[in-house]
């Protein structure tokens with residue numbers, strides 16, 4: 176038990192992260208622009224850029240000679256340094272997304288999963304299969320892959336090691352070792368909540384605000400929390416499980432075993448339950464696949480004659496979501512809340528305005544008056560993007576450029 | 586909008602805080618012991634101790650000459666450097682506690698407040714009166730007071746300045762200026778939640794864990810959150826308003842205007858409401874003064890034949906508290922949760938064990954299995970203690986020894 180303190184090493188690491196983020200977000204930039212964007216001195220920027228160029232992460236893309244002064248080099252990420260793959264293991268699908276080292280998406284493949292199959296071996300094999308496919312279909316050799324990241328729902332860490340316990344899976348070290356063997360590449364695994372926070376930190380709005388929560392809306396729901404440029408992990412790596420905080424004491428049963436969790440109301444099955452309560456005979460009330468259901472909801476709400484039960488369901492969902500977000504604002508009081516995940520991509524336009532009003536009404540005092548509640552600018556599968564970013568982070572850490580808090584690198 | 590970063594100046598400030606904390610918590614110590622306790626180098630400790638001695642904050646209390654080597658100086662806080670006063674403005678009372686510079690409590694006075702009186706002028710006068718009394722009754726001159734801290738419930742900060750909006754008060758800058766004039770001493774004001782977190786950080790367990798929440802149980806309830814040695818303030822200085830997060834959507838009306846807040850169930854009036862629901866004719870159900878009610882509950886639960894309605898009320902309160910704490914564990918996932926406040930001092934022994942079980946059952950996965958849920962070691966009025974600590978912090982900041990994040994120094 177000691178005092179926790181950032182060392183000077185961490186400050187160097189922070190400077191490199193700041194520079195990397197500036198290059199990533201600008202696409203093309205210069206040393207001077209980086210200094211302006213980061214607040215670092217030009218000398219520090221020059222040193223850090225030199226280190227990143229030496230490692231092949233950043234490259235000078237062109238040199239412009241102005242009328243006066245020294246020539247200016249344009250900098251960008253060296254996209255062809257290698258490939259990283261992010262794998263999102265969700266309840267209903269497993270998806271592999273391949274990125275270049277500038278974190279541009281190159282290709283993706285997806286398999287549906289049997290929602291009932293909780294056997295670790297078949298999950299491991301499913302992950303292996305999408306990785307193999309995304310590499311083969313794009314002619315990428317394993318030698319060119321710098322790392323693979325896998326996001327596993329419910330990952331927690333305790334004194335007895337690592338395990339995966341939410342929603343229904345029980346994994347321990349042995350299954351994780353099996354995963355590492357199956358993939359045969361440098362591997363990081365993390366919880367989807369930490370992962371979406373990392374995506375928002377590297378590619379979205381997280382690095383430029385004092386505090387942010389990114390809300391993932393899908394089968395499960397949860398919050399990735401970023402405070403002062405760092406992802407909140409918590410004592411057992413399970414911070415952000417806002418989806419399993421209460422909306423209604425002793426309310427609807429949740430698949431985590433508790434009753435009344437936020438997820439039981441605004442997870443995709445919860446939204447379907449709301450529709451069932453409003454109209455038990457509604458044709459969408461018994462659609463089997465969750466993403467089909469959410470897509471059908473969006474379609475029914477968008478048409479020229481919107482379905483009244485669907486509209487009522489969306490209105491109630493916004494009330495539930497706004498109430499639950501007001502709780503998050505009460506406890507964490509973030510500057511920004513971003514929404515992500517496939518329910519957001521389908522229903523976000525319908526949910527955003529009423530949700531914003533409910534948050535303002537219900538959050539304490541004026542804590543939500545200046546809150547920015549927006550759809551995330553990290554589009555697509557932010558879980559895959561985030562965990563690929565962590566794989567890249569791990570590569571940079573192994574190269575001695577960063578100190579990171581990656582919980583599990585295998 | 587720039588990147589947030591700790592500067593080397595902050596690291597020096599951190600080292601001084603670490604050393605101060607080590608001296609405060611040890612009572613008597615040596616430079617070597619400080620180096621061991623803080624993980625700082627002996628050279629850094631020697632420098633910092635020198636600075637603190639020069640400012641009269643730390644003193645060498647005796648010098649021991651051993652058989653070999655150089656003499657060893659015993660260090661302690663210089664208790665007589667001056668006095669600081671912490672003032673706790675609660676709904677039912679206003680209390681002033683005077684401390685020496687070693688943060689030992691010297692004296693306190695308390696006035697009851699009319700719970701209905703929300704006029705800022707009378708609150709200002711009430712604060713002035715307890716300050717005058719605690720100084721006069723103890724023969725302390727204003728010249729010897731280094732600073733005064735005032736904890737005001739519901740203090741928030743926004744782009745339009747500072748205001749006090751929860752529970753029912755509306756204060757703006759003009760009332761705060763009036764307070765500063767009335768007191769005539771260096772003044773800091775802060776929210777009770779940030780204040781109890783500061784007390785736990787300086788005098789309790791906050792500095793030696795990665796994350797902690799301190800729960801205040803009184804008329805209102807709330808959480809002071811400490812992450813990696815720093816108090817979480819939030820974008821509008823209102824982080825930790827866990828008391829106004831939901832226990833039951835659309836449940837009991839809360840005095841904040843929302844329905845179903847945690848506070849409406851476990852604040853003192855909420856506990857009385859629970860008793861009323863269990864036994865509407867119970868003699869304690871209509872006791873007027875909240876602290877009398879809580880004290881009577883403790884007495885009725887302690888006797889040889891405990892009152893069954895009182896026991897049932899305590900059992901339900903533990904269920905409500907445990908459920909609400911499980912939500913806090915889900916979102917923030919702290920290592921330690923400490924309980925403080927006058928309801929804790931009266932009923933903590935009855936609440937602790939059942940609450941602990943409810944938290945473990947309801948928090949996600951194993952996130953609460955290793956959670957330490959304990960009564961705070963910062964006894965007495967931790968709000969007054971915490972805000973006196975902030976007043977001392979402000980004095981040290983004015984002396985150039987610390988950089989702090991005190992939101993309002995007047």
Ligand SMILES: [Zn+2]
Nearest residue numbers: 419429431436
């Ligand atoms: Zn749940």
Ligand SMILES: [Zn+2]
Nearest residue numbers: 829839841846
């Ligand atoms: Zn409330």
